[in-house]
Every structure is written in structure tokens, then in C-alpha cells.
Amino acid sequence: xxxxxxxxxxxxxxxxxxxxxxxxxxxxxxxxxxxxxxxxxxxxxxxxxxxxxxxxxxxxxxxxxxxxxxxxxxxxxxxxxxxxxxxxxxxxxxxxxxxxxxxxxxxxxxxxxxxxxxxxxxxxxxxxxxxxxxxxxxxxxxxxxxxxxxxxxxxxxxxxxxxxxxxxxxxxxxxxxxxxxxxxxxxxxxxxxxxxxxxxxxxxxxxxxxxxxxxxxxxxxxxxxxxxxxxxxxxxxxxxxxxxxxxxxxxxxxxxxxxxxxxxxxxxxxxxxxxxxxxxxxxxxxxxxxxxxxxxxxxxxxxxxxxxxxxxxxxxxxxxxxxxxxxxxxxxxxxxxxxxxxxxxxxxxxxxxxxxxxxxxxxxxxxxxxxx
Numbered sequence: 001x002x003x004x005x006x007x008x009x010x011x012x013x014x015x016x017x018x019x020x021x022x023x024x025x026x027x028x029x030x031x032x033x034x035x036x037x038x039x040x041x042x043x044x045x046x047x048x049x050x051x052x053x054x055x056x057x058x059x060x061x062x063x064x065x066x067x068x069x070x071x072x073x074x075x076x077x078x079x080x081x082x083x084x085x086x087x088x089x090x091x092x093x094x095x096x097x098x099x100x101x102x103x104x105x106x107x108x109x110x111x112x113x114x115x116x117x118x119x120x121x122x123x124x125x126x127x128x129x130x131x132x133x134x135x136x137x138x139x140x141x142x143x144x145x146x147x148x149x150x151x152x153x154x155x156x157x158x159x160x161x162x163x164x165x166x167x168x169x170x171x172x173x174x175x176x177x178x179x180x181x182x183x184x185x186x187x188x189x190x191x192x193x194x195x196x197x198x199x200x201x202x203x204x205x206x207x208x209x210x211x212x213x214x215x216x217x218x219x220x221x222x223x224x225x226x227x228x229x230x231x232x233x234x235x236x237x238x239x240x241x242x243x244x245x246x247x248x249x250x251x252x253x254x255x256x257x258x259x260x261x262x263x264x265x266x267x268x269x270x271x272x273x274x275x276x277x278x279x280x281x282x283x284x285x286x287x288x289x290x291x292x293x294x295x296x297x298x299x300x301x302x303x304x305x306x307x308x309x310x311x312x313x314x315x316x317x318x319x320x321x322x323x324x325x326x327x328x329x330x331x332x333x334x335x336x337x338x339x340x341x342x343x344x345x346x347x348x349x350x351x352x353x354x355x356x357x358x359x360x361x362x363x364x365x366x367x368x369x370x371x372x
Contacts (some may be wrong), residue, residue, distance in 0.1 A: 001086060003340040004029050008037060010086035010120070010301055011332030012076055014094045014106035014109075016245040017194045017294055018052055019208060020044045022328040023079050025086060030336040031178070033151040039325040042079035044071070049208070055096050057246055059106050064116030068096065069108040076109065085336025089114065091124040092327075096205040098138065104128065105137040119366055123335035123359045130345045133372060135352030138242035139168035142187040142349040143337065144330035146172055146179040152319035158280070159286040159318070160190050162327065163295020165195035165245050170349075171282045176299050180343060186283055187349040188239030191274025193295050196267045200260075208354075210264050213300025220260030221269035225254045229270045235277045269302035271295070272304035279309065281352065290322035292316045335359070 001007060012023045023043075025037030044052070048071045055068035089100055093109035111124025127137035146159045160170045166351035176184030190262065195210065201207040201215070210216055224249045229251050231264045234241070255263035279286065289311055295301050296315045305313045316323045334344045343355035350356075 001339060006034060007087040007336060008085050009088050009090060009332035009336050010016050010080065010083050011090040011328045011330065011335065012080060012325040013092050013331055014072060014076070015293075015327065016095055016207075017198055018044065018049050018165070018304055019291050019294065021075050021079050022325055023083065024322070024325040024328040024332065026332050027081060028333055028336050030333070030340045030342050031147070033147050033333070034327070036322065039322065039328065040074055040079055040082055041324065044075065048075065052094060055108070057097050059097055059103060059358070065096065065108055068094065069110065072109040072355065073113055076114060080114070080118055086120060088335050088339060089118065089120045089122045090126075090331035090333070091122050092126060092331050093124060095245065098242065100131045100136045100242060105132050111360060115364045116364040119364045121339075121364065122362045123338045124362065125360045126311070126331070126334060126344065126358050129358035130352050130356050133352050133354070133356055135345060135350035135356065136242035139170070139187050139189060139349065140334065140345060141168070141327055141330040142170040142185045143179045143344055144326075144333045146185060147333060148175050148316075148321055148326070152321055154288070154319065156287045157284045158288045158290065159282065161190070161275060161289055161291045163193045163271070163291060163298075163301065164221050164327070165193060165198070166243050167191055167193035167271060167295070169262060169275065169278050171286065172238075180346065181346070185346070185348045186239065188241045188278060188281070189243040190273065190278035191234070191243065192251065193271045193293070194298075195245050196252050197264060197271070200255070200263055200267060204260055209294070210268075210298065213268060213298035214297040215267040216264040216298075216300040219263070221265040222255070222258060222262060225251070225266050226270050228254065230273055230277060235274070239278075239281055239347060242350070258293050268298065268301050269304055270302055272308055275305060275349040276308045282333065286311055289313045290316045290319060290321075292321070292326045294324075296323050303356070343347030
């Protein structure tokens with residue numbers, strides 16, 4: 001595989017919402033999206049989700065990490081073995097802890113083990129080198145977001161918003177020739193998104209999520225709690241900046257005295273308000289906000305965004321993209337960039353001082369055949 005060769009790449013993502021594993025293939029030369037391929041989803045079982053949840057906030061060597069890693073590796077091996085024709089795998093792993101200012105970032109799951117299991121060259125541990133060089137290590141999808149904007153024919157300044165466990169926003173100048181161009185990208189974590197809502201639903205009702213935002217739609221948001229949440233210094237801090245899944249525990253604590261519906265409504269309003277605060281930092285006004293990730297299925301959250309923002313707010317499906325698989329596709333794209341020695345993050349996306357191509361490359365002792 002030589003630099004700029006067109007390849008079929010397979011990517012996998014297990015996000016902080018803890019719902020399951022997304023896997024998807026794309027055809028790319030590391031610069032552009034040439035075709036979108038097959039995809040699949042493998043939900044975690046309740047037992048698997050509980051095992052991972054128990055390890056949240058833990059670092060390598062901590063008591064519950066090995067069990068979580070075993071779940072993550074087995075689930076990935078199961079779903080990724082369904083795909084044929086991939087020439088490289090991008091494996092993100094499961095984020096358990098993220099503290100770039102101090103301890104670093106921790107994604108459990110061994111990419112070398114998957115490389116051997118699947119017989120496929122695997123790129124993994126995407127975030128560590130960025131953090132070692134002073135970056136936030138997140139968000140990492142912006143370079144793919146640039147390719148998505150080009151692939152879908154966007155013009156002017158647009159933004160892609162991923163509503164996973166944490167929200168992250170990428171502002172894209174579509175007139176720039178590439179993502180490495182100074183000023184082409186501006187990205188950061190907006191604030192908590194699905195994670196606090198999912199945790200509330202799991203704790204109180206034994207449900208993994210507020211399906212469609214139905215519960216929040218029946219409640220009334222507590223504006224005092226939302227205002228106190230927005231008073232956090234995080235929202236005044238200029239990007240790039242990133243968050244851990246369990247940041248803003250004060251918000252979770254603040255809704256404990258509310259009924260189920262009002263608590264869900266308050267957490268949903270807070271997620272939307274955080275996005276609005278973040279967009280104020282963008283270098284220029286956006287003409288369109290394209291939403292990806294599980295949060296775009298939350299009708300109440302999408303309505304909140306539309307009410308609070310002056311621009312159109314649409315799911316990425318409106319421009320021919322797949323919002324359920326976009327992050328998995330992103331790590332397929334980034335894996336190819338790592339193999340070709342291209343950067344995967346830069347000053348405008350993670351705050352790292354120079355462009356960085358992050359990721360370990362593990363090659364299997366025996367490669368799987370690639371379909372022609």
C-alpha cells in the first residue's frame with residue numbers, strides 16, 4: 001500500500017454513550033471520500049454495558065479495566081469479522097478517562113490483538129501522541145468532517161455537530177484547499193450531550209436512553225439549573241478544548257431533586273444551550289448546522305437547537321451522509337492518513353502546537369485476503 005493509493009478502509013467506534021459498536025467501510029485515498037461502503041451496528045448487552053460503565057474514569061492497571069477491555073475487544077472482533085475486502089482497520093477503542101491537562105487519555109482495547117484476530121493491519125491509540133505533544137487529544141473527527149463537507153457539496157462556512165455522550169463541533173471553511181490549510185478547521189467539545197441523559201434514564205428507569213426525547217418532551221426544563229450550568233468557566237474558555245464523559249457532575253447532581261420528565265428536559269436543554277455557547281466562538285457565522293451522532297434522533301434536543309440558533313439545523317442525512325456511522329467512517333479515514341504519514345489533528349482542532357499524525361500501527365503475522 002503506497003501513499004495516495006485508493007483503498008477500502010474499515011473503521012469502528014464505541015462512543016461514550018455506551019450503546020454499542022458502529023462499524024463502517026469507506027473508499028479513500030486519505031484525502032477525499034471516494035465511496036461509502038457497508039456498515040453494521042452491534043449493541044452492547046446490559047451485562048456488557050454494566051462492565052464498561054464500572055470502569056469509567058479508570059486508567060491502565062486500575063481494577064476494572066481488564067474486564068472492560070475484554071468486552072470491548074470481543075464485541076469489536078465479532079462485528080468486524082462480518083466485513084470483507086478491507087485493507088486497513090481504524091480501531092478507536094472505548095474511552096474510559098480523558099484528562100489531557102494531567103494524566104492524559106485512556107481508550108481501552110488492544111489493537112494489536114484485533115490485528116491478529118482479524119488478520120488485518122490495524123491503526124489504533126489515535127489520541128495519545130496528540131496529548132503527549134500538548135494537544136487535547138479530542139475531537140479527532142474534524143479532518144474527516146472536512147472531507148464530508150467536500151463530499152456532500154457544502155459551500156461557505158458550515159459546521160458539523162456530533163451529539164454523542166459528549167457534544168463536539170467542527171467549523172469548516174469549505175473554500176480552503178485542505179484540512180491542513182491554516183484556518184480551515186476549528187473544533188472543540190461543546191459540553192455534555194447524551195451521556196447525562198442516558199445515565200439518568202439508566203439509573204431511574206432502567207432504560208438505556210430517552211428514546212426520541214419522548215420523556216424530556218413531557219417535562220419542563222429548570223432554567224435556573226441551566227443558567228448555573230452555563231456559568232461554568234468552561235464556556236468562556238476559548239477552543240480548542242475537550243471534555244471527559246464524566247465532567248459536569250454538578251449538572252447531574254442538580255437535577256436529582258427533579259421528577260423524571262423535568263430532569264430529562266433540563267439535561268436536554270443544557271446540552272442544546274452548550275452548543276449555542278460554543279458556536280459563539282466560531283471564526284465566522286455558519287450557514288448551516290449538520291448534526292450527526294445519536295443525539296440527532298432526539299427530537300426534543302433537535303427542537304431545542306432549532307429554537308436557539310438562527311441557522312438551519314439538519315441531520316447529516318439531509319446531505320447524503322449517515323449520522324449513525326460517521327464516526328466509525330472517520331476512524332477508517334484517519335487510519336489511512338496514519339498509514340500514509342498524513343496529519344490527523346492540528347492547532348485548530350485539538351490545540352496541538354503542530355500538525356500530528358497519531359496512532360499505533362499493528363500488522364498481523366498472517367494477513368487476511370483482500371477481495372478484489
